[in-house]
Amino acid sequence: xxxxxxxxxxxxxxxxxxxxxxxxxxxxxxxxxxxxxxxxxxxxxxxxxxxxxxxxxxxxxxxxxxxxxxxxxxxxxxxxxxxxxxxxxxxxxxxxxxxxxxxxxxxxxxxxxxxxxxxxxxxxxxxxxxxxxxxxxxxxxxxxxxxxxxxxxxxxxxxxxxxxxxxxxxxxxxxxxxxxxxxxxxxxxxxxxxxxxxxxxxxxxxxxxxxxxxxxxxxxxxxxxxxxxxxxxxxxxxxxxxxxxxxxxxxxxxxxxxxxxxxxxxxxxxxxxxxxxxxxxxxxxxxxxxxxxxxxxxxxxxxxxxxxxxxxxxxxxxxxxxxxxxxxxxxxxxxxxxxxxxxxxxxxxxxxxxxxxxxxxxxxxxxxxxxxxxxxxxxxxxxxxxxxxxxxxxxxxxxxxxxxxxxxxxxxxxxxxxxxxxxx
DNA sequence: TCTGGGGTCCTAGGACCC
DNA sequence: TCTGGGGTCCTAGGACCC
Numbered sequence: 248x249x250x251x252x253x254x255x256x257x258x259x260x261x262x263x264x265x266x267x268x269x270x271x272x273x274x275x276x277x278x279x280x281x282x283x284x285x286x287x288x289x290x291x292x293x294x295x296x297x298x299x300x301x302x303x304x305x306x307x308x309x310x311x312x313x314x315x316x317x318x319x320x321x322x323x324x325x326x327x328x329x330x331x332x333x334x335x336x337x338x339x340x341x342x343x344x345x346x347x348x349x350x351x352x353x354x355x356x357x358x359x360x361x362x363x364x365x366x367x368x369x370x371x372x373x374x375x376x377x378x379x380x381x382x383x384x385x386x387x388x389x390x391x392x393x394x395x396x397x398x399x400x401x402x403x404x405x406x407x408x409x410x411x412x413x414x415x416x417x418x419x420x421x422x423x424x425x426x427x428x429x430x431x432x433x434x435x436x437x438x439x440x441x442x443x444x445x446x447x448x449x450x451x452x453x454x455x456x457x458x459x460x461x462x463x464x465x466x467x468x469x470x471x472x473x474x475x476x477x478x479x480x481x482x483x484x485x486x487x488x489x490x491x492x493x494x495x496x497x498x499x500x501x502x503x504x505x506x507x508x509x510x511x512x513x514x515x516x517x518x519x520x521x522x523x524x525x526x527x528x529x530x531x532x533x534x535x536x537x538x539x540x541x542x543x544x545x546x547x548x549x550x551x552x553x554x555x556x557x558x559x560x561x562x563x564x565x566x567x568x569x570x571x572x573x574x575x576x577x578x579x580x581x582x583x584x585x586x587x588x589x590x591x592x593x594x595x596x597x598x599x600x601x602x603x604x605x606x607x608x609x610x611x612x613x614x615x616x617x618x619x620x621x622x623x624x625x626x627x628x629x630x631x632x633x634x635x636x637x638x639x640x641x642x643x644x645x646x647x648x649x650x651x652x653x654x655x656x657x658x659x660x661x662x663x664x665x666x667x668x669x670x671x
Numbered sequence: 672t673c674t675g676g677g678g679t680c681c682t683a684g685g686a687c688c689c
Numbered sequence: 690t691c692t693g694g695g696g697t698c699c700t701a702g703g704a705c706c707c
Binding site for chain 2: 301302303306308324325328331341483484486508511512515561
């Protein structure tokens, strides 16, 4: 990849002793500039150039190559700003299916090492290797093994943090990027954490950082010395307890495999603001199709449907409704979504984002009673069985989309409505 | 500078039941 | 006539993460 000159260290610990990784059974594997790296693997002529993957006119940067980062370009930066910062920037549209496929290949390598893999997103995962040490060697050796296999088989680089706890492993991987490895020995956790700014802690975003700075808390050491009641008043109970524990190096969370998702949603920011209710409704239908298909793909049903509307001034409203029965049909999701939208009773709105969400999910096989069509108002206890029409229609559209891609039907619904039939 | 899309979790208030 | 406390569910909004 010609990147070796940038790599500060391929393997390092805070400690030179051979058993520095004793007890460090958590690995955090984090792919380097993942979306961009997948694009460069597909088109090697992009290597060494400033490249970002990101959305459309009103999009933000989803991933930036290290060359692009030299210009100050970062993830989540508005695309318009990124383009201004680097005239030669290569901007690629996101190709989620490719990233998902690459992610699946990487996760399968990780699962070869241990079944205790917890993916956090497409490009990172925790591993618990406590039970793997006898087979593959010390945690540091396992980390080297993982990095080598991903490099050889997937031609992608990653960074690995090795520690006793999840959050320290995650901080470690962040501090050896790109293409590095860092072990934090158990006895030296506090020494590693103390000088770090509080903003690196999981759960400290812009707002919480502001509250902490107001108290004069800037480093993890400052945080560790702050009495819990003081913290509680500043940031609320749950966050205070969580942060105080982390600052002391305590994190009891174990690696969780196979968690079922709690919600499935889709939203879309339009290139120009929507002002016409019919346009909003077409988008609600498209998003309902998308969400419904993903709910059905997983064999789930939902009891709660919600919408999200973001206005031109960036203010946002959400509405959810819990239904008397379980749904997975596009028609039922859309009917609920459009009623929630109508209930907002907006006067001449300017809308930039529309979202649809299903939550309260459960296994469809365990929930025989499903609502469909416009029966979402039926009272509990008189829930009708599936109509014959909806499942057949959904199966047909799901099949077309599976074969020809999501755009085959989804975008069609955003086109102007078809002309009415010539005769009644 | 002008702010994506996918999620998780927390808080707070109100309804409702016992 | 006025007033309990606990538990659960629902809803809206917001912080946060990648």
